[in-house]
Amino acid sequence: MSVDRATVHRIAHLARIAVTEEEAARLEKELSGILEWVAQLDEIDTSNVEPMTRVVAMTMKKRKDEVTDGNCADDILKNAPAVDDHYFVVPKIVE
Secondary structure, three states, X not given: OOOOHHHHHHHHHHOOOOOOHHHHHHHHHHHHHHHHHHHXXXXXXXXXXXXXXXXXXXXXXXXXXXXXXXXXXXXXXXXXXXXXXXXXXXXXXXX
């Protein structure tokens, strides 16, 4: 696939990058080269390759999903200006 000058200017506009005509000519060749390299990847037969997220196969470490209060309520209440029966005391807003 070949990239023309108009496409280079459109990409630059979308990326909010100012590009001079000399830079546009250079970028036209670079982007075309990148797209040609990507097109080469389409020629490779990957039908027997399993999808993967990393080179080395590994399983995710998972923790048991348990609901807790964090076991730090006392530490949090130490920072409160006023506490009553293990709850924050706040000013009354609605009558």
